[in-house]
Amino acid sequence: MLEEIKVILDGNQSITGEVKDNLFELITIFNSSFKDVSLETLKERLKSLKIKRESMYLAKLPCEYKPFNNEIIINVGRFEECDAKHWLMHALLGVITAKDNYYGFNNSEGTLVALNEGYTEILTNNLVGDVDNNFFTDEMIIVNLISKAIGEDVLYDAYFGNDSERVLKAMVEAEAK
Amino acid sequence: MAMELLDVANKNFSEKLGSEEHSSLLPEMQNMIMNMYSIEKYNFVFDERLLPNLDGYNISYDGAKLKAVEQSFLQKSSGVNQNEMGITR
Numbered sequence: 600m601l602e603e604i605k606v607i608l609d610g611n612q613s614i615t616g617e618v619k620d621n622l623f624e625l626i627t628i629f630n631s632s633f634k635d636v637s638l639e640t641l642k643e644r645l646k647s648l649k650i651k652r653e654s655m656y657l658a659k660l661p662c663e664y665k666p667f668n669n670e671i672i673i674n675v676g677r678f679e680e681c682d683a684k685h686w687l688m689h690a691l692l693g694v695i696t697a698k699d700n701y702y703g704f705n706n707s708e709g710t711l712v713a714l715n716e717g718y719t720e721i722l723t724n725n726l727v728g729d730v731d732n733n734f735f736t737d738e739m740i741i742v743n744l745i746s747k748a749i750g751e752d753v754l755y756d757a758y759f760g761n762d763s764e765r766v767l768k769a770m771v772e773a774e775a776k
Numbered sequence: 777m778a779m780e781l782l783d784v785a786n787k788n789f790s791e792k793l794g795s796e797e798h799s800s801l802l803p804e805m806q807n808m809i810m811n812m813y814s815i816e817k818y819n820f821v822f823d824e825r826l827l828p829n830l831d832g833y834n835i836s837y838d839g840a841k842l843k844a845v846e847q848s849f850l851q852k853s854s855g856v857n858q859n860e861m862g863i864t865r
Binding site for chain 1: 777779781782785786788792793794800801802805806809813
């Protein structure tokens with residue numbers, strides 16, 4: 600599987616060799632920890648994935664994945680000041696779990712956008728370590744609190760299965776108990 | 777209540793994106809969750825994936841586990857595997 604991904608990545612003329620190496624390293628790290636997660640979406644999106652520089656007025660975060668355009672948007676000024684590996688892993692998780700214009704257990708309306716970012720960051724920390732003054736602190740804490748009520752398995756399955764309804768339903772059912 | 781919580785979470789996130797001067801709504805969200813799910817304040821298992829920056833949020837934790845978490849979060853993203861540091865769940 601990883602060899603196949605390497606070939607696909609090498610075939611993407613929009614990404615520089617150095618960035619390809621970085622992405623492949625992160626994909627390898629992800630796959631070694633989450634062997635049961637499908638990489639089919641990743642394989643498809645890597646074919647046309649673009650890395651795009653954006654102005655500080657349009658890109659609020661150092662690095663962010665936009666599923667609709669299949670682009671990783673970089674705020675160059677902020678990206679150079681931050682832990683690039685950490686932020687790139689966060690964006691990569693978006694590519695791995697992308698669907699239409701969202702990723703993870705979010706939906707097209709953005710109902711779970713904050714929780715989804717919190718969970719993505721929890722996974723990122725788990726894979727490549729944490730950073731100082733983490734931007735997603737609030738979101739991670741809320742996700743962890745909610746996971747105590749609805750179960751971590753629900754979040755895991757919903758995240759990699761793009762199933763926002765499962766999270767919403769679990770939150771309502773847990774509340775009713 | 778679930779949708780209200782999500783609205784507050786999304787609003788908090790959106791405002792944070794828009795301004796560095798944003799005042800966190802985390803305490804409000806924490807209280808909402810505790811009320812929604814009848815969670816006792818001092819009955820949380822501390823998840824090592826969280827930042828240990830929880831002062832003032834009334835969450836109890838195991839002392840030894842927290843120390844391990846603090847160590848892990850002092851590491852930069854250099855590929856250090858938490859399992860290599862002997863951190864267990």
